[in-house]
Amino acid sequence: MSVSERCHQISVNLSPINSFELGFLGKKQLHRLVIDKPNEFAINTPKLSQDLLRTVSVAHLIAPYFPEIIETNFGIEYREFIDELYKFYGYKTPTFRTSDERVKILYKTKDKEDFSQISHANAHSGGLDSVFRIVNNLINKESVLAVHLQNLNCRGASNEASASSQQCQEWGVPFENIKLINSTESTNFDTMRTRDMFLALVVGISAYKYGVKDVLIEGGMSDDPSQCQFTEYTKAWEMFNKMIESTGLNLEVKGVDPGDIETIGEILKFEKELGIEILPLIQNCFSSPHQVGNNRRKWERETPVLAESSSYHWCGSCYKCRRMSLGRIYYADPKLGNISQNEINFFVRDTYQWMKNYPHNAVLVSDSFKDHLESLNR
């Protein structure tokens, strides 16, 4: 995998007042990764887990560049994490330097408070897969905490946060929102070099006080390093879980892979079993809010039942919205009760045309998606 701009040295600085505020001056701007309002974050958690988080944050900041020298103004632990990241992408491991003006790391402790025990923590984005993980725990009558990282993905951040909070409120699931200031250049597909490990560890540290035994994230990891990014690689997670264990955090990160279109079928079953609304609360559209109305118009005209019964943040035309529609049609969502064959045919034809017109979407389209669409076509 190629890296756009490799550079010689990056000096990452830690703030003297917020030990979860890291940044460096890039060519054009300051790149920062900050846990906003850090006062309540990581209190009474193992120091090593906080050290590991700083290392993963450094990795997330520098991952677009793979500098030969990484300079920090604090003692950086778990360098082997960054070494493994470099090796994965075929680079020689970096040289670490500590600058002369060292910043003291602040570890916060407080009198111990009692929190009720919760079994699982879910890395909750508000989208289909994270909702599936929550609901699966509700079905199994296991307690679950949802932790949302606001601004982890730059697009649609405040919508995701409010949808996540609304879902959890409706389902009676405890919810925590961790707000980030994020001006890293770790974006798009390349964000997966480091993103999910940062996500999992922040969730784990937030959930430590409840004694959770695992952090649930999106699964579907790969055994083939040439076909995936670092945080999609099974062996990288084995290594990372060992590191987490060595910090004393007492939890494991687990990937949950419910399939793709099948997930929607499962959730429809859950809706029936639990007697609650789930699908309409899912925030799952790639279009920005101002585009939704415009994209929807075609569907309102051609597929009125489908459009009418879709949630307000459904544009109909992006991959995520097509995935939702396909699953609902295939698994016969009762809300689509009287959908006509004409509507279904329109959806199928239009989706084949869309796959042809926008080949860059092909990387998103799963085999499950193709198989389900093909079955409807027959």
Ligand SMILES: [Zn+2]
């Ligand atoms: Zn959409």
